Amino acid sequence: VKFDSAKILKALRVDAPERFELAAVDCDYTAGVDKDDAEKVLAADKERLSELQERLYAEDRWALLIVLQGMDAAGKDSIVSHVMSGVNPQGCEVHSFKAPSAEELGHDFLWRTTTRLPARGRIGIFNRSYYEDVLVVRVRPQLLAEQKVPRKLVGASIWEERHQDIRAFERHLTRSGTVVLKFFLHLSKEEQRRRFLDRLEVPAKRWKFSMNDVTERQRFEGYMAAYQDMIRATSRACAPWHVVPADHKWFARLVVAAAVIEALEGLSLTYPKVGAADLKEMRKIEKALKAQAPRKRRKT
Ligand code: AMP
C-alpha cells in the first residue's frame, strides 16, 4: 500500500477538537502500510527534510517548533534520533524537559521552555514541554503544590486557565513566525508493558528504565483523561495536535517526518536573492579570481 501522507496526516490531525475522543484512536494503526515500504519512504523523507531545512536556515525568517508528548516508552527519543538524523545539527536544537529545578519552580510554567524556543531559521524540538504542566502536574496534585503558585490563584479552573494561556502563547508564537507542530505519541498500555519488559531484560536498555515509570504507569488512565482534555482544549488550526498511533515505532516516525515536511513545504521557502548591484560586484570578483594564475599545491 502506498503511503498517502496528505490523507493520513489529515486523519491524524485533530481538526475538530471539541468532538475528539482519544479512545477512538487505535494505537496499533498503520494505514495498511508495511514496514519495508515505510523504510523506503522514510529514507526519501530524510533527504527532503534536509533540503527544506537548509532553505529554512538560509531564508532566516520562519522557525519550526516540534512538540513531542507521550507516555514513558512511547518513542519520543527514537523520533528525535531517526527523523532528525538527516538534518544539519547547526540548524536544529533538541531540548528535553524533566522534573523542574528549584530555579524553574521559581518562575511561571511557561518560563523554562520559552528560553529554549528556536530562533528564526531553526528547527526546535521539545522532548516533553510546557504540556507537562497540565499532564503530570494534573495527575499528581503534589506537584502542583510544589509549584509555589499563590494559593489564591489555584482553584478548580486552573487547568482550563492553563489551557487558555497555552493557546494564547502558541497563537503569539505563530503570529511571530514560529510554526508549531504538536505530536502525541499514542502508545497502548499493553505495548508499554512490552517495552518496559524489554528495558528490564536487555542490559543495554536498562539505563532507560526508571522506577518512576512504574508509578506513572499505575496512573495510565488518569493520564489518558488529562491528554484528552488537553488535546480538546489546545488543538487549534494555528497549532494543531497530531495523535500518532505509536505501537509501531516505524509508523510513528513516518507520520512525524511527513508532517514536518508538509509544514515546511507550506512555507514556500526560497533562498535569499542577491540584489542586482551585489550580483554585479560578485561577477567582477569571480572574473578576477579566474584570472589569477592557479598555484600548484605543494606535495605532502
Ligand atoms: P524522561 O522523559 O523519561 O527523561 O522523564 C522525565 C520526567 O520528568 C517525566 O516523568 C516527566 O513527567 C517529568 N516532568 C517533566 N516536566 C515536568 C514538570 N513540569 N513537572 C513535574 N515533572 C515533570
Ligand code: MG
Ligand atoms: Mg523515561
